[in-house]
Amino acid sequence: MAEMTAGSLAHAEDKKIRAHNDNLKMALWLYLASEIVIFSILIAGYVIFRFNEPQFVKNLHGQLGIALVTANTFILLASSWAMVMALRAIQMGNRKQFLQFMGLVVAMGTAFMIGQYIEYSELAHLAVTLNSTTEEFGAIGMRFYAPTFFHGVHVFVGVLVGLQVMWLGYKGFYDKNPIGVELFGLYWHFVDVVWIMLFTLIYLI
Amino acid sequence: MSELAERVETSVQPQPHAEAHDHAHSDTVTLPVLGTITVPGGMYTVVFGMLAVLTALEVLIYELLKGADEPLFAIRSVALFIISLGKAGLVVWYYMHLKTDNPIFRIILIVPVIVVVISVVYLVGVPVGAGGGYR
Numbered sequence: 001m002a003e004m005t006a007g008s009l010a011h012a013e014d015k016k017i018r019a020h021n022d023n024l025k026m027a028l029w030l031y032l033a034s035e036i037v038i039f040s041i042l043i044a045g046y047v048i049f050r051f052n053e054p055q056f057v058k059n060l061h062g063q064l065g066i067a068l069v070t071a072n073t074f075i076l077l078a079s080s081w082a083m084v085m086a087l088r089a090i091q092m093g094n095r096k097q098f099l100q101f102m103g104l105v106v107a108m109g110t111a112f113m114i115g116q117y118i119e120y121s122e123l124a125h126l127a128v129t130l131n132s133t134t135e136e137f138g139a140i141g142m143r144f145y146a147p148t149f150f151h152g153v154h155v156f157v158g159v160l161v162g163l164q165v166m167w168l169g170y171k172g173f174y175d176k177n178p179i180g181v182e183l184f185g186l187y188w189h190f191v192d193v194v195w196i197m198l199f200t201l202i203y204l205i
Numbered sequence: 206m207s208e209l210a211e212r213v214e215t216s217v218q219p220q221p222h223a224e225a226h227d228h229a230h231s232d233t234v235t236l237p238v239l240g241t242i243t244v245p246g247g248m249y250t251v252v253f254g255m256l257a258v259l260t261a262l263e264v265l266i267y268e269l270l271k272g273a274d275e276p277l278f279a280i281r282s283v284a285l286f287i288i289s290l291g292k293a294g295l296v297v298w299y300y301m302h303l304k305t306d307n308p309i310f311r312i313i314l315i316v317p318v319i320v321v322v323i324s325v326v327y328l329v330g331v332p333v334g335a336g337g338g339y340r
Contacts, residue, residue, distance in 0.1 A: 205285055
């Protein structure tokens with residue numbers, strides 16, 4: 001009887017933790033929903049420009065090429081895989097593997113930002129700036145930089161939060177309830193999903 | 206039934222979250238064409254492989270049909286867009302756990318997407334220069 005009571009209490013506690021986790025996830029999904037609207041507005045600005053001024057976009061694609069951005073895409077996809085593997089590791093109680101995968105996430109996020117910096121430098125040499133209007137590229141600057149830079153800021157924030165998640169994981173904060181890792185994972189995967197759409201809409205179409 | 210007995214009975218029911226975790230922690234995956242395979246990371250690694258292949262396919266389509274004129278350009282664009290939606294779907298379904306998580310999260314995701322699609326279709330449909338349409 002005492003065992004049954006202890007078991008049922010543990011179950012009640014487990015149920016409470018799960019409800020708490022679901023509430024946290026719901027809050028994060030609502031935040032991501034608002035992000036969807038913001039990113040969509042920025043992407044729509046580019047897509048409408050793409051419809052109206054196809055030649056300017058064609059010129060930009062011709063100058064930039066897609067080698068660098070394809071490499072960056074693979075890096076971000078791989079970081080998403082590393083993120084979900086980090087979550088899997090902490091859920092299985094393997095803190096060492098969790099730290100290794102989180103280290104990969106942070107490293108690949110940093111590599112992505114370096115790639116984006118190189119690309120922006122190339123664009124600056126082509127005189128594509130925020131407010132520039134050139135004969136070759138028209139007023140593409142703001143349409144291009146707004147969604148890609150806003151995304152880049154999300155990667156930067158993700159790298160910083162990723163470092164914090166690593167530190168907390170190292171301290172054993174997620175040993176009992178790894179919801180913090182799962183929430184960060186949701187954010188990171190969302191950043192990946194946005195890039196998947198940006199890569200196709202801005203660089204390939 | 207007493208509250209205690211009810212709690213004990215509930216505790217032996219399989220928990221969907223626990224099942225989802227067990228599934229996610231397994232290295233063995235059953236796939237439609239390949240059958241049962243074992244890879245480190247299980248389904249997560251398989252999804253990453255699919256994402257990599259689809260990205261390579263996108264780049265291939267882009268390179269092969271680079272200078273394409275209409276209607277081939279339109280077909281290429283639609284194909285690339287569908288592939289990107291498929292990739293996004295894979296990440297959301299498997300990595301963000303919408304497949305196994307609370308279904309209300311799917312609604313939270315779908316509603317803004319629908320609102321945005323309708324808004325963009327409207328914006329694109331507004332004639333440029335007629336009444337100050339968006340440009």
